[in-house]
Amino acid sequence: MTTITVQHVTKHFHQTIGDGTETRKVAALDNVSLKVASGSVLAILGPSGCGKTTLLRCIAGLEHPDSGAILYDHADLRDIPLQERGIGMVFQDGALMPHWEAEKTVGFFMWLRHRESEVPERVARISQITGIGLDKLMPRKPSQLSGGEKQRVAIARALTRDPKVFLFDEPFSSLDAKLRANARIELKKLLHEFPVTSIYVTHDQQEAITLAHRIAVMRAGQIEQIGTYRDLYYNPLNLFVATFFGTPTINLFDGVIQSHHWQGENFGGYPVRGDLDDGTGVTLGVRPEAVLLSDDGVAARVESVIPFFAERHLLLELTAGRERWHMTVPESTPVKVGSTIHMAFDPDGIHCFDSKTGRRIG
Ligand SMILES: Nc1ncnc2c1ncn2[C@@H]1O[C@H](COP(=O)(O)OP(=O)(O)O)[C@@H](O)[C@H]1O
Numbered sequence: 001m002t003t004i005t006v007q008h009v010t011k012h013f014h015q016t017i018g019d020g021t022e023t024r025k026v027a028a029l030d031n032v033s034l035k036v037a038s039g040s041v042l043a044i045l046g047p048s049g050c051g052k053t054t055l056l057r058c059i060a061g062l063e064h065p066d067s068g069a070i071l072y073d074h075a076d077l078r079d080i081p082l083q084e085r086g087i088g089m090v091f092q093d094g095a096l097m098p099h100w101e102a103e104k105t106v107g108f109f110m111w112l113r114h115r116e117s118e119v120p121e122r123v124a125r126i127s128q129i130t131g132i133g134l135d136k137l138m139p140r141k142p143s144q145l146s147g148g149e150k151q152r153v154a155i156a157r158a159l160t161r162d163p164k165v166f167l168f169d170e171p172f173s174s175l176d177a178k179l180r181a182n183a184r185i186e187l188k189k190l191l192h193e194f195p196v197t198s199i200y201v202t203h204d205q206q207e208a209i210t211l212a213h214r215i216a217v218m219r220a221g222q223i224e225q226i227g228t229y230r231d232l233y234y235n236p237l238n239l240f241v242a243t244f245f246g247t248p249t250i251n252l253f254d255g256v257i258q259s260h261h262w263q264g265e266n267f268g269g270y271p272v273r274g275d276l277d278d279g280t281g282v283t284l285g286v287r288p289e290a291v292l293l294s295d296d297g298v299a300a301r302v303e304s305v306i307p308f309f310a311e312r313h314l315l316l317e318l319t320a321g322r323e324r325w326h327m328t329v330p331e332s333t334p335v336k337v338g339s340t341i342h343m344a345f346d347p348d349g350i351h352c353f354d355s356k357t358g359r360r361i362g
């Protein structure tokens with residue numbers, strides 16, 4: 001199997017602006033480095049336009065970096081002939097041949113190699129692992145397949161080629177929520193049975209958590225942090241990662257340092273790192289589950305109460321003065337909109353960020 005290494009890759013595009021006479025240079029990728037261990041799955045997570053597709057296309061060899069290198073094991077991608085790269089790709093729209101039955105699409109690569117007799121067995125194996133009847137889809141053309149079925153055919157096509165590397169670009173983003181949840185569980189089972197080195201681009205954090213061993217969070221052409229979902233959730237390196245990862249979103253509270261303690265508008269008195277000067281601006285990040293009911297804590301008005309059945313808790317929206325934040329409480333907690341409740345932070349659930357740079361400082 002293959003280890004993928006991306007070394008300091010930078011890629012610019014020239015875009016025309018205004019009436020088309022002017023161009024500007026956009027850094028789609030800015031010094032990106034990462035490694036995907038053989039047989040593991042890396043998710044690339046980030047907002048639209050941050051460079052995910054460009055990175056995947058560079059790794060596929062469809063786009064050429066301005067500088068930096070991409071290695072498959074120890075070989076530079078540029079030195080590996082196209083037919084030996086062994087890349088399986090699945091795009092957002094499936095990109096199936098419109099006039100071909102699924103059978104032909106899935107078996108084409110094997111047919112080229114005079115091995116089409118192996119196709120039915122592979123289709124049966126994929127059906128068995130995913131628990132979906134792929135064989136029923138085989139006689140159909142793309143116009144006779146739903147969005148979810150097209151993506152299953154595209155994944156089967158990629159898998160029957162024995163890829164060394166599997167690249168996915170938001171393959172389920174056009175499916176509705178329920179279909180998407182099922183499709184990602186099927187894909188997870190497939191990736192478990194066929195442990196191909198994979199990169200999975202998405203803007204959906206649940207998808208990244210479900211499918212990937214590690215997640216790279218991207219912003220504006222750069223990788224902000226790579227780690228397991230636990231690393232990203234419990235040890236975000238900056239405010240972007242902290243606020244991008246986690247639902248409901250982390251609460252942020254602005255404040256300043258006063259004699260080694262953090263003081264905000266409503267909350268305060270929390271001890272912080274000893275080397276910060278008085279007056280330093282520090283933003284506290286506190287996840288909703290780290291705001292705890294406390295009789296002698298800060299008083300706030302309950303603005304809304306939202307039940308989360310699956311987790312058996314209520315999400316409360318609170319306000320006091322100019323601040324607004326969220327907390328979770330057990331579903332049996334008697335709490336009404338408009339009432340006042342008291343709370344404090346769990347000292348173990350406080351993340352400190354430099355308010356100016358957004359970088360984590362404690
Ligand atoms: N072929 C292209 N020509 C010009 N600009 C491009 C091209 N492809 C991507 N870009 C620009 O590069 C940036 C990253 O795009 P992309 O990689 O598609 O992001 P994402 O997949 O995260 O939405 C965007 O600003 C986009 O407009």
Ligand SMILES: [Mg+2]
Pocket residue numbers: 052053054
């Ligand atoms: Mg994209």
